[in-house]
Amino acid sequence: MTSRIRLIAVVAVLCCAVIAAAVYALLGTGRTASTRTSSHQTSPAAGSGGPKPSAPAKPSASGTWVPTNPAIADVCRSKLPGQAQDTLALIAKGGPYPYRTDGVVFENRESRLPRHAGGYYHEYTVVTPGSGDRGTRRIVTGTAGEQYWTADHYSTFQEIDSHC
Missing domain, CATH: 3.10.450.30 (Microbial ribonucleases)
Structure with a gap:
């Protein structure tokens, strides 16, 4: 009976690990803007929204620079x-x-x-x-x-x- 309980525990741990990995993958790197702007950051993060898709920094239609x-x-x-x-x-x-x-x-x-x-x-x-x-x-x-x-x-x- 104890080997059956161990097997159930191992399966439960593996399921949790798979779920955690899936959540991590869905959320990207697992870092948020607040993590990136730690006490090491020398100036505040630009903008308050989530990250934009990475693209080259280029002027917008109005001619202003847009961060990636x-x-x-x-x-x-x-x-x-x-x-x-x-x-x-x-x-x-x-x-x-x-x-x-x-x-x-x-x-x-x-x-x-x-x-x-x-x-x-x-x-x-x-x-x-x-x-x-x-x-x-x-x-x-x-x-x-x-x-x-x-x-x-x-x-x-x-x-x-x-x-x-």
Whole structure:
């Protein structure tokens, strides 16, 4: 009789795991806007609605910039440090880059950026004056043209608005 109870318990646990996985899949990454705008975030998230489908950041019909994901805070390109603007210029030209690891695939393991297939994102070093190594600042780009800034080695991101 005890082996029958164990079997029922195992089946119940497996059913719960399947249900939890289904709910997780239906809700996407399991993160909400409030999770993304943790205490690490340097500015509030743009907009209060749910995330939009990921698409390249582009001007709207009115000519204003539209973020690809309003759950991620944005920053004006002109407000970035000069070194970040230099990195963006190098990216636009296709290099050459100061570090051999620039342009490698960014895996987005923590899913802080919108989810995409592997190889979608690439990372580039932003030179940090006085740092003896690559430092913590990076630009991450998406295949569709979106660009993200992180000053804290991928803990938080801001989408770069190139129109201001």
